[in-house]
Amino acid sequence: MPEVTSAITRTTCAGRPAWLLRTRWNAMLLSLGDGGVLMLDHWGGDGGGLGGDSYLPHTPWNRPSQAQFLDGVPLGYSVYGDRAFKEPGLVVARADGSAVSRPAWREDHVEDDVLRLVFEDVGSGLVVEHRFAVFAEHGVVERDVLVENRGAEALRVERIASAVLGLPPARYESWTLHGRWGDEYQLTRRDLAAGKVVVESRRGFTSHEANPWFALSRVGEAGPVWFGALAWSGNWSIVFETERNDALHVVAGVNPFDSAWHLEPGGTFRTPSLVCGYAEDGVDGAARLLHRYQRDHVLPARHRDTPPPVHYNTWLATSFDVEVGHQVELATRAAELGVELFVVDDGWFGARTSDHAGLGDWVVDPVKFPNGLGELVDEVHRLGMRFGIWLEPEMVNPDSDLYRAHPDWVLHLPDRETTLSRHQLVLNFARHDVREAVLARVRALLADHPIDFVKWDHNRPYTEVGWPQAPVERRREVWVRHVRGVYEVMGRLRAEFPDLMIETCAGGGGRVDLGVLGLADFAQVSDNTDPSDRLRAQYGFSRAYAPRAMVGWVADVPEPTTGRTSPLEFRFHVAMQGVLGISGDILGWSGEERTRAAGLIAGYKRLRAVVQDGDQYWLVPPAESGPCAVQYVSRDRREVVVFVYQVRGVAGEGPRRIRLRGLDAERHYRRADDGLVTTGAALMAAGLSSAFPQPPAPRHTEDWRSRVELWEAVDEEAMS
CATH class of the missing domain: 2.70.98.60 (alpha-galactosidase from lactobacil brevis)
Structure with a gap:
């Protein structure tokens, strides 16, 4: 890669003031057009000859300016x-x-x-x-x-x-x-x-x-x-x-x-x-x-140098039926599996027995936690895990103490009926008093309990977006001010509780962008945990966002959204493509399933640094059926992780070759599971087979198959 000695250079383009912006991989050449118009003369590869009067602009600037339109x-x-x-x-x-x-x-x-x-x-x-x-x-x-x-x-x-x-x-x-x-x-x-x-x-x-x-x-x-x-x-x-x-x-x-x-x-x-x-x-x-x-x-700097923890989320096991004794049982089982973060999802607060009531009242339910939330938090920490909790701070149920006290705090128009979605309304974070009230309530929760993690959810779009209390000329600013207000509250919480981790979730993957990822450590991709659907969603997600920011869940089968069934290993391997999470009723898993899950979690911990911080290559993109493969290479190119999947195998279809990418061609690599040694050149030219061993009869109806391979560079001394 070429060195860049100066990222920005003042220059000229056809005699006009210009600026050359260079990186290791590309360049952007800007210049002034007639009348002060900002031109983009070049955006693309950097051949080393950009800038200077020799560069040909896109339009003949010697014409009179009043005759020169800028179309095209x-x-x-x-x-x-x-x-x-x-x-x-x-x-x-x-x-x-x-x-x-x-x-x-x-x-x-x-x-x-x-x-x-x-x-x-x-x-x-x-x-x-x-x-x-x-x-x-x-x-x-x-x-x-x-x-x-x-x-x-x-x-x-x-x-x-x-x-x-x-x-x-x-x-x-x-x-x-x-x-x-x-x-x-x-x-x-x-x-x-x-x-x-x-x-x-x-x-x-x-x-x-x-x-x-x-x-x-x-x-x-x-x-x-x-x-x-x-x-x-x-x-x-x-x-x-x-x-x-x-x-x-x-x-x-x-x-x-x-x-x-x-x-x-x-x-x-x-x-x-x-x-x-x-x-x-x-x-x-x-x-x-x-x-x-x-x-x-x-991504927030506080946690960039540490791997996101393997976490267990209670939602698919308990829904709103949260009870401290059951939560302790789940936490105990999760710790046995090797989980590092235990997250209590919706249902722990206020009058929250369904999604009809309680949003906005972030007070621990004394019936579900008669000794307070601290009893569970302390037990989770004693088990060697961090503790996390679910919040939806931007929303409120009409059936809540907050709404009854402050019905004017929601986005609304005085002469229009408000639309309920999931039985909730949106708090107007453009308002200073709303932000301060929410911040005070969440701050108190975090100050009273050693909470390590917040899953920050958001479960409805905005309707009747009005701010009738604002001056007329300011009312259409509400869309922007609301988002800025959310950023402010999240940012202040991070400043006051610097070790806090935050996951962004919005009915699954509804709020993921570079704005929120400056405040949240990672993001949900979808409420759909079906692994074949998740492969396609994770493929698209990773076109824009880093694996380190992507949360994957292992759920029970049949999968809650699609009703499909797939092997435990397949579900784990798909979820391992980013930040590994588990949900579902792990108390109902058999001893054999728990043993396999514990082994998979231990294996993931060995791989995750490469997965989360290495370079990702989709070798075979996912499809409705057939093979799929994705590869991760550490920055020093010494470690390689490859996930290979077979989705709904087609009878009679022969194996494919999966050629790796981004390796050091001259270096030798050893496969961890069997000690096979070959060169980077061979792995990139000949590749791996997509074939799997013939499954024992009867075959699974969907024929879901998966494997993960770790390849490590072999030093020359070891080779000799």
């Missing part, structure tokens, strides 16, 4: 008021109703690996600052935009994107993540033709239906990929606009739907970040760049 020209940002007829990234309205802006370049600032480009619209006093933070060792650039009102009149920000990305004419295809509850993170490819494709959430949170990540490639080319991921847990939007010359215009950021920001003189607004990059080795290579960046710069 790759832009670094678009403003309503530019000479363009494409999706704007910024729309700001003045008091007279005009929304046309013409920011002109004023200055640049380069500090460490951060470039800030400052533009100003003299007529309105609007200052626009574009920030580019270059992560040279990770191949990505963080982009965001800050606007400030330096004028004398208030402005209304009607749209502000985190980034605009322009690509030159070609035929492009997009890769995005879509799904629904129980079927999240399905990787979806589509050809981009003339017009717009919009991927978004209007549900108030990231959503099960789509995720704010994308990848782009040229149709028919297997290599180069451009990608981006948005750090925002509220409404978001990504627009892919194919222009008439097949140039591609991408606008990503907070969704402008029903949203605006009132900008008083002196006021500012900063967007969430868009992390963007380019990889030569496809979507898989793009994922590895994102994984390393997340592990090193996004």
